[in-house]
Amino acid sequence: MITLTVHIYLLSIPTVQEGEPLVFGHLGWRDTVLIVDLEGSSMVPSDASEVFDEITEMDSTALFKPKVVSLVVTNSESGGPNIMTASWFMLAGYDPFRYLLSVSQRTYTYELIEENPEFVLAAPSGEMIDALSLAGTVSGRDVDKIDHLGLETVPGKDVDVPLLANAIGNVECSVMDSFEFENCTYYFGSVENAYVTSGGLDGRILSLEEDILAYMGSNWGDADADEKYRYHADLEPDDLRRFPDSKVHETLPEEVRETDE
Ligand SMILES: Cc1cc2nc3c(=O)[nH]c(=O)nc-3n(C[C@H](O)[C@H](O)[C@H](O)COP(=O)(O)O)c2cc1C
Numbered sequence: 001m002i003t004l005t006v007h008i009y010l011l012s013i014p015t016v017q018e019g020e021p022l023v024f025g026h027l028g029w030r031d032t033v034l035i036v037d038l039e040g041s042s043m044v045p046s047d048a049s050e051v052f053d054e055i056t057e058m059d060s061t062a063l064f065k066p067k068v069v070s071l072v073v074t075n076s077e078s079g080g081p082n083i084m085t086a087s088w089f090m091l092a093g094y095d096p097f098r099y100l101l102s103v104s105q106r107t108y109t110y111e112l113i114e115e116n117p118e119f120v121l122a123a124p125s126g127e128m129i130d131a132l133s134l135a136g137t138v139s140g141r142d143v144d145k146i147d148h149l150g151l152e153t154v155p156g157k158d159v160d161v162p163l164l165a166n167a168i169g170n171v172e173c174s175v176m177d178s179f180e181f182e183n184c185t186y187y188f189g190s191v192e193n194a195y196v197t198s199g200g201l202d203g204r205i206l207s208l209e210e211d212i213l214a215y216m217g218s219n220w221g222d223a224d225a226d227e228k229y230r231y232h233a234d235l236e237p238d239d240l241r242r243f244p245d246s247k248v249h250e251t252l253p254e255e256v257r258e259t260d261e
Pocket of ligand 1: 069082083084085086087088089102103104105106107108109110132133135136137138139140141
């Protein structure tokens with residue numbers, strides 16, 4: 001449904017009298033509001049602003065949440081183990097499976113990965129909300145974050161980096177490649193081993209019985225906010241829905257339908 005405001009200039013019918021000029025009396029401008037139902041109508045919006053509210057670049061990041069952000073664990077002989085909160089990571093290939101992680105060159109994590117090119121991506125549980133905040137705002141150069149937060153660790157199997165014992169799961173990665181862009185280094189971490197808490201997977205899906213930390217973002221950048229808040233969504237088992245692909249594929253012509261899953 002869309003609302004259009006139309007400006008109509010109303011004219012009176014001219015009156016003509018002999019010997020007098022033609023005169024148009026006018027009633028003036030009037031705004032008329034039309035409600036147009038786009039469904040079933042051929043009218044296409046000509047501008048995004050008719051359909052959406054425009055948002056800032058920063059607010060565009062809200063569109064791709066919830067996201068399970070990661071606690072990135074690193075370790076080096078001279079530096080010791082450290083954790084850093086990271087949301088800039090993604091799956092970046094599956095032969096071998098690898099994750100691409102962006103690390104600011106200002107972080108201690110960067111120094112540690114440069115010394116020992118391995119890292120662990122830990123998926124935090126809801127009870128690790130303080131770890132997400134602290135590991136994302138304080139540097140391991142200043143505080144031993146693992147010790148301060150009282151986090152339990154387990155030795156990695158194929159990486160010399162510990163796993164976080166209270167996480168939902170951990171992924172051991174060894175750096176197979178990297179590139180620099182602006183002030184970040186992007187590491188491709190090949191998956192060595194991956195773990196989930198016992199019963200944490202429901203088939204291929206993370207079980208919503210687990211206390212997943214589904215991060216929704218923060219009020220960072222709000223000019224009038226005197227305190228910073230972070231938000232997470234509480235996902236319950238009943239929130240999971242299944243949607244079979246087959247239904248929508250049946251709407252396609254037979255020759256373009258996917259036959260193999
Ligand atoms: C939600 C969130 C996500 C973040 N994502 C990243 C990220 O992907 N890469 C990065 O370099 N820093 C990221 N940061 C910032 C680092 O966590 C932060 O600079 C941290 O203090 C670095 O710790 P370190 O110096 O001990 O390595 C993020 C912070 C928060 C709160």
